[in-house]
Amino acid sequence: MFDEPEHFRPLADRLRPKYLSDYVGQDHIIGDGKPLSQAIETDHLHSMIFWGPPGTGKTTLASLIAELSHSHIEKISAVLAGVKDIREAIEKAKYLRSQGKRTVLFVDEVHRFNKAQQDAFLPHVEDGTVIFIGATTENPSFELNNALLSRARVYLIKRLSDEAMDNIINRALTDEEVGLGALNMTLNEAQRGQLIASADGDARRLLNLLEILADSLSAEPTNEVTDEQLHAVLRQSYRTFDKGGEQFYDQISALHKSVRGSDPDASLYWFARMLDGGCDPLYIARRVVRMASEDIGNADPRALRIALDAWETQERLGSPEGELAIAQAVLYMACAPKSNASYGAFKAVMKDIKNEPSYDVPLKLRNAPTNLMKDLDYGKQYRYAHDEPNAYAAGESYFPDEKQPSQYYNPVPRGLEIKIAEKLRHLKELDEQAKKK
Secondary structure, three states, X not given: OOOHHHHHOOHHHHOOOOOHHHOOOOHHHHOOOOHHHHHHHOOOOOOEEEEOOOOOOHHHHHHHHHHHOOOEEEEEEOOOOOHHHHHHHHHHHHHHHHOOOOEXXXXXXHHXXXXXXXXXXXXXXXXXXXXXXXXXXXXXXHHOOHHHHOOOEEEEOOOOOHHHHHHHHHHHHHOOOOOOHHHOOEOOHHHHHHHHHHHOOOHHHHHHHHHHHHHHHOOOOOOEOOHHHHHHHHOOOOOOOOOOOHHHHHHHHHHHHHHHOOOXXXXXXXXXXHHHOOOOHHXXXXXXXXXXXXXXXXXXXXXXXXXXXXHHHHHXXXXXXXXXXXXXXXXXXXXXXXXXXXXXXXXXHHHHHHHOOOOOOOXXXXXXXXXXXXXXXXXXXXXXXHHOHHHOOOOOOOOOOOOOOOOOOOOOOOOOHHHHHHHHHHHHHHHHHHHHO
């Protein structure tokens, strides 16, 4: 079907669009009147960073930009390259510049370069030796030098929609020159949907799955894909989930915010998404403990114990039994009354501690286990609360003598904190009465 060189190139590489009109997705940056389209059309190219998930067309878009701007493209992978490779690419760009030709320097996985390697690009970006295009799956704000970011425009490359993925399937199945058109392979709508769901917005993964499927048909008498053949191919496919990467933190953020927003269904959804992607359940269990203190607090103190129990259950039973306990805890957190009063109080007092002197503990609050300490008035004038009416020393202050008493904890009118607030108001009234005596 193919000559030898083409046959050995993966389908995903063979099907890379050669024209911008064939490029699917990313209409928000390359549609009519969009900023990148205008830069290409007016030949006012600038250095840029493409930030987005794997398989969404970052490399392809860089190649198209070079082609449309009549520029030479020099490609470097930060996974394999070092400073030596950067120097060689720059020297080549300088030579081409002397010949009147522009160079696009494309750096894949640019976030993997360290600070020194990223800094090596700066003077050559600054003087126009290269138009720098970096591709990254990680948040540039955290992974790229500010100096490099200030010289490049960041474009968000979005996960491919189901419609875009379906268009890619159509092209792969009908292109007889570099696609699978010569095989006349047929897929029904349900099978297309399963392929798209399994690829999870990653065009490269989608085309790899199609290619494996095509190979499995080569020994069959028919070109019609069966459900059994499709399931065999999809069995080893996993959804997009980059442990420790941008998508990881996006999803745990979505889970936390869904719990905070008291939406049990969305909370359960994000919990299941993370499990489906291969996240360690114990990591989620630890985060649920954090939610119990940060977002529920004393509005429902039982939440912390339930979160800890779920963590312990996962440690003892493992998966999948322990995951049900974490799911139960997630649902409880989402439905519980919310209070960040403890969290707010802790942050406020820590701010004061960092900004104020290290005040001494008042003598009355110090223990006096020896005669010397007693002679130095340690513990003198301490009021033992249990000996006071209602076990409360009205009017007493427990702050350092030099510090004005501060109110850090402000219970919210939800859950148990309603009762806590009522008690604190009553104690404050007793303090005011004691001061008047």
